Amino acid sequence: MNSRRTFIKQAGLLSAASMMPFGRLLASNTKNKKMDTRTKWSDGSRLVVSISMQFEAGGQPDNAESPFPKNLEKGFIDLPASTWYQYGYKEGIPRMLDNWDELGIKVTSHMVGSAVLKNPELAKEIVARGHEAAAHGMNWSSQYNLPYTEEKKFIKDGVDAIKMTTGFNPVGYNANWLRRGENTLSILQELGFKYHIDDLSRDEPFIIKVNQQDFAVVPYTLRNNDILLIEGKNFSADQFFNQVKLEFEQLYAESEFKRRQLSISFHDRIGGTPQMVRAAKDLIRYIQQHEGVAFKRKDEIAELTLGDRTSIRE
Amino acid sequence: MNSRRTFIKQAGLLSAASMMPFGRLLASNTKNKKMDTRTKWSDGSRLVVSISMQFEAGGQPDNAESPFPKNLEKGFIDLPASTWYQYGYKEGIPRMLDNWDELGIKVTSHMVGSAVLKNPELAKEIVARGHEAAAHGMNWSSQYNLPYTEEKKFIKDGVDAIKMTTGFNPVGYNANWLRRGENTLSILQELGFKYHIDDLSRDEPFIIKVNQQDFAVVPYTLRNNDILLIEGKNFSADQFFNQVKLEFEQLYAESEFKRRQLSISFHDRIGGTPQMVRAAKDLIRYIQQHEGVAFKRKDEIAELTLGDRTSIRE
Amino acid sequence: MNSRRTFIKQAGLLSAASMMPFGRLLASNTKNKKMDTRTKWSDGSRLVVSISMQFEAGGQPDNAESPFPKNLEKGFIDLPASTWYQYGYKEGIPRMLDNWDELGIKVTSHMVGSAVLKNPELAKEIVARGHEAAAHGMNWSSQYNLPYTEEKKFIKDGVDAIKMTTGFNPVGYNANWLRRGENTLSILQELGFKYHIDDLSRDEPFIIKVNQQDFAVVPYTLRNNDILLIEGKNFSADQFFNQVKLEFEQLYAESEFKRRQLSISFHDRIGGTPQMVRAAKDLIRYIQQHEGVAFKRKDEIAELTLGDRTSIRE
């Protein structure tokens, strides 16, 4: 079922009767510095870190959710809330782009089609600076509840907006609030997508069959996600830092024995604030001090996964 | 009523008129290193630490509560939420099992019957690696509102699922959200259970009479429980660590003078994330540095309690 | 209007045109170690710290608010929630009593009448160990909405429960959730009370006229209050510690120039947990290292206030 099982079987020592706990076994392996090289990623990496940068602001509907109170009278526009969104493209994305460059990493930008059309220069700049453009629907709205034809158009329009604006042909998909419907994967395969991210089930990418073809799942997380700060009052930036640092430390330790992926996400208007960019910078610098860690775009991860016959299949 | 009272009486010094506060008294006792050995557990432990690992994922109903927004349209399945649950058995439990082995401790796994039937190999592995299988109902649903016969069947079916799958005969019980009904304890006693945990009233196990028989209560906590993170936005992993560390420090200090229990809980899809496993590892390693601390399964705690004539009785 | 004003006037230096900011003035005063002794409390203290210990558990109504989900079906009792409350008298108050003794301080216990009748021995022990018994209503319920006669009976019954059980005659009052009504103060004065705490307006006690008599207000706080943890998910114990530590540091600095009061509160089932008692112990030990700090019961504070002609009057 997965490499953990295989490893346990190979170790051949574990049983209820065994007096030597598994942990000790791991510990001695560590001492002997005996690495199971088959557990590495095919490019030699030990742990892959994947960063998402949502480009959504400007594409939101009127009076979309924001940190402002929900008591706005009907018939009025929430003017300050719309400036909260503007921050996403005026400050957030530009600041994050500078941060990725300063850190020397490339990320995956999930782009809402209408946000791209609203700020085409910024979309172009994201791609020009070496990042991946992934599709995120034509509009900021649900698709799980659309009939097949409408959903296909919704996805394709978003792809076209990105392609025509940036020249980048997206191969990865992310649905609004991750909520895909029963037809979504099939449509994505028909449209030439290679992977989607709307799955929280593993800390490692895997392969599924869609329309009898291999299709990669590059899993996402909610816990390493600035969405924790969306209402502006749940997490502080330092809590986010502390939590993801703990996440890295565990995954890095595990990556000695099996391939692992750390997925971290930032939204334009939330992760693009100075406090969050500073937290991200401190975090990534800390991560970069560890040997065997590779920062990769999700299209690269999907390609590695699809091309590796030892990838998990479900 | 309890050992504190007894101790106060023995000390024989405390009164409103006493000029020497109790705290000073404790302080001098500490200096003299005079230990009241009768306050120890019958196996010589000073503080018992009991860890719960809920095995529930896979047994949840459709569209069960998750970190996703509650605005899903009627008639649709929350597909990403179901992958959040899958994480519990694909990553969470396996990671925690490795962690317990690495730390050299055994825990109590509260297993929902339907979750066991969904992932029988994992249930077997939990038991094979030396942990206790405790019953947690046949399904992920309330039982406090069931009539006697239905509730008895609900509990017994869960027991049978565990027994037939793992070979382990559960003697401990945990109701959904701790919500037992008026008949629950009586049914548990009839079915051969030795203890239940659905009680938050003490930091020490105690004995009650059920159907005129001794029955152990091994109390649970909500505050040392990863359920604090269930909505994914209340606590961060480092807050959990800080809070439970303070809890240990106080209970350990108290355990010099009376027997104490620290109860900590982790759910498959919450406590099984890398960040929480790392927090748990750091916490338990810290705890293990203290003399007189014993990590025990709840069936062991119940047995110690029932076999000790100095246990609290209510 | 208050001592700050007076001080400003005495300093005689402050004006919009002044080039020397007030802060600098304070700074030079600090250097000269010139203390304005009139700003001290009449007993010579610089900062008074007042701790509340609510004794309410056992007196709560059926299915009172607790950390459990609010979805209990009608017609059932929330059995685990009732054990959460039991914790208040079985572990919480006893643990806090030991802590106060160990720290050598006396506190004010706000006692609900029905809680006293449910656990009379514990009420007696609180008083026997030197703490103040203050009244907190006969039952755990609102009084602001009661007619005069009913409210008077509600208050008096609570007083009688305390007096007959403990021998202590309460002179201080705290209404449920601080919500007094228009008649409350008048009734309190008629019943012989000396002070109430249901006021958040100052960090210093003050005198008001009730029925043409002097009546003391010993103000309370919500921010230095374990009620922040009531839902069990807002604050962690270490956050509480950090927040109140900052509060102390500021008030202590201010107390060099005017009399100040720090009010901290703990409820039986919340502040009586090991983690919160540990946080309280660390906090109070830190506070005790500072010269001029006095821990006092609220009846002592009321007496000091009423007997001091320089107290603030409103």
Place this chain on the structure above:
Amino acid sequence: MNSRRTFIKQAGLLSAASMMPFGRLLASNTKNKKMDTRTKWSDGSRLVVSISMQFEAGGQPDNAESPFPKNLEKGFIDLPASTWYQYGYKEGIPRMLDNWDELGIKVTSHMVGSAVLKNPELAKEIVARGHEAAAHGMNWSSQYNLPYTEEKKFIKDGVDAIKMTTGFNPVGYNANWLRRGENTLSILQELGFKYHIDDLSRDEPFIIKVNQQDFAVVPYTLRNNDILLIEGKNFSADQFFNQVKLEFEQLYAESEFKRRQLSISFHDRIGGTPQMVRAAKDLIRYIQQHEGVAFKRKDEIAELTLGDRTSIRE
């Protein structure tokens, strides 16, 4: 569009093909200590810090939102909640005024007209101690939903209350919960205002055209705002400190290359507590250790912005 773009163009190096990431470029600039002086503020500052002090308490409507439960029976006044507001003018503003003096900084006080009339001496003192009085509406209520004439009167009455009480003629505006309406800016321009703050879109002031005239926007933030603590349970004071410290560190680093503004806000009854004043003091002292940081009132910032032909225009 803004200075970042300009800078990128001037650097002339950035392209998708470039092998040297932008971050490295920044790094080498840093090494060479080559400063782009045009990116400084026209007064030579590198980073401007602007602090808001809301003066609202006393002007709130009956039973306005507070940390108290929302279950008050109809027809009653929430007496303890009104003392929570009183704290704002009895302790909060006076304490903050002392803090600003001690730190040697001047701030902008957004004053609700009815709060000024309720406590005229305090309003006068704010101005006398060198701070800016900005307008914040006549009452504590929404204006986005008022017709033109009513809104103009609402704004003008507030201005008059401030002018007649303090002698200060306000040139800056802040709407209740930032919620301006479609006519607000036009009215402000007609009434002689120079700037407003109800915009979250940038970390730098900018110029817009209102009635064909230049009008400054001095942007505000919600994330560096004590409003995060408004319900009294989301953030602790130390979280606020940690979050804003991260914010400063990032903005300060950025300010080497472009002009930046850090906006921090405190409300009388929230930011005026000892714990928050202590957090603010520690924070500001930390900020003051950095070269090139200037604390300025918002009227000064608006003036600098309007007088600088390199300001961003939208």
